[in-house]
Amino acid sequence: MKKIVKLCLSLLVAASLIGCSSKPAEPKTDEIEGTANPSTGIKVAIVLSTGGLGDKNFNDMAYDGLKQAEADFGITFDYVEPASASDFEAAHRQFADSGNYDLIIGLASDQEDAIKAVATDYPDQKFSLVDSSLEFPNVSTVSTKWQEQTFLCGVYAGLATLSDMPNANADNVVGVILGMDNPNLRKGVVGYEAGVRYVNPDAKIIEAVVGNFNDANKGKEIAMSMYNQGADFIQHIAGASGLGVFTAAKEANRYAFGVGGNQNAIEPDYIAATSIRNVNEMVYNEVKSLVEGTWQEGLKVSGLKEDAVGYSNENSNVVPTEEIAAAIEEIKAKIQSGELVICETAEELDAWVEANQYNK
Numbered sequence: 001m002k003k004i005v006k007l008c009l010s011l012l013v014a015a016s017l018i019g020c021s022s023k024p025a026e027p028k029t030d031e032i033e034g035t036a037n038p039s040t041g042i043k044v045a046i047v048l049s050t051g052g053l054g055d056k057n058f059n060d061m062a063y064d065g066l067k068q069a070e071a072d073f074g075i076t077f078d079y080v081e082p083a084s085a086s087d088f089e090a091a092h093r094q095f096a097d098s099g100n101y102d103l104i105i106g107l108a109s110d111q112e113d114a115i116k117a118v119a120t121d122y123p124d125q126k127f128s129l130v131d132s133s134l135e136f137p138n139v140s141t142v143s144t145k146w147q148e149q150t151f152l153c154g155v156y157a158g159l160a161t162l163s164d165m166p167n168a169n170a171d172n173v174v175g176v177i178l179g180m181d182n183p184n185l186r187k188g189v190v191g192y193e194a195g196v197r198y199v200n201p202d203a204k205i206i207e208a209v210v211g212n213f214n215d216a217n218k219g220k221e222i223a224m225s226m227y228n229q230g231a232d233f234i235q236h237i238a239g240a241s242g243l244g245v246f247t248a249a250k251e252a253n254r255y256a257f258g259v260g261g262n263q264n265a266i267e268p269d270y271i272a273a274t275s276i277r278n279v280n281e282m283v284y285n286e287v288k289s290l291v292e293g294t295w296q297e298g299l300k301v302s303g304l305k306e307d308a309v310g311y312s313n314e315n316s317n318v319v320p321t322e323e324i325a326a327a328i329e330e331i332k333a334k335i336q337s338g339e340l341v342i343c344e345t346a347e348e349l350d351a352w353v354e355a356n357q358y359n360k
Helices: 002-021 058-073 085-098 109-121 146-160 183-199 216-228 239-252 279-292 322-337 346-355
Strands: 043-047 076-080 103-107 127-130 139-144 173-178 204-209 231-237 255-260 271-277 298-302 309-312
Touching: 043 058, 043 085, 043 279, 058 076, 058 103, 058 279, 076 085, 085 103, 085 109, 103 109, 103 279, 109 127, 109 139, 127 279, 139 146, 139 279, 146 183, 146 231, 146 255, 146 271, 146 309, 146 322, 173 183, 173 216, 173 239, 183 204, 183 231, 183 346, 204 216, 216 231, 216 239, 231 239, 231 271, 239 255, 309 322
Parallel strands: 043 076, 043 103, 103 127, 127 139, 139 298, 173 204, 173 231, 231 255, 255 271
Antiparallel strands: 271 309
16 A cells, blocks of 8 residues: 555656646647547657647647647647746656657747756657757757848837837837846847847837736836837837836837737737748747658757748738838848848947938
8 A cells, every 4th residue: 555655656756747737738639629639649748838738829829739749640649838947957857757758848048048958868769859959959949030021010119209100209119128137038039129229220229127027017118108108109028017018008109019820910019020930830830740750860940931930911001101001012122132131239239220211
């Protein structure tokens, strides 16, 4: 009896991480929901970001990518929603310890240390990391050019804050809000500010950090403060905290920009556009390469040229002027052709703006 009790306790401890916060997905076969692909036997795990599911952003997109891979390839997957960054390594280690997963996926650069630690101990385990610049053995890192993702919304803001659009004001002020302050997201801030100043070098740009990807109330509070300081357009790069920015835009009768998946329909009268990044496709393609036997470790970076990032005002009721719409398309073409290369760091920004100014 003591041995049985001890075994049960061990099993409960082992299951505590995954059992409480991981929700295994149902495998799909020809008999379930009519998928054309029976189970491949491939099993994937994903450690989500701290914003968790329901963020209408990064985590939801990653989950959707796995659901599509499940339907198309017959893979199965498990996931875990860590409460804090301190849980990342334990989550990755729990999945690796089991030996059950062909691929373990992590999200964002704040999981780099966790993946490096676990990948070192499990050199035969495949890991994929989305939205990072990590180069490490047995890790496939998929990254996008954040500066190109947010640049066109910056162009929109820089031109529109000077326009007679209904909710724009007379102040030449815009804002940008981060969820957490990390290097990748900082590139997004630089891209947005470069876009604003490329077309409007005298604009004032207010920055702020929520300190959390899942605090919509604080996101709203910060956004309201920015609107009260004269901002009429705010770009959020804040996960679920950005949902509060949309609420503030509505209450203040101003504008906001979404990020990641197209968020325009959340508040279509106040979200002018979204800085698009197809995280679902990034995750899906990692699984696809695994299924097809082409998965490789190493860093892969893509941007506007590859349509990995971009700008969309689809599903928004906010209509830019013809001049603004034409400028965005013209500038997009310059980036895609390589004629315009956007800086990546705050240290480069002033010199870049001085050397690059938009001429109609």
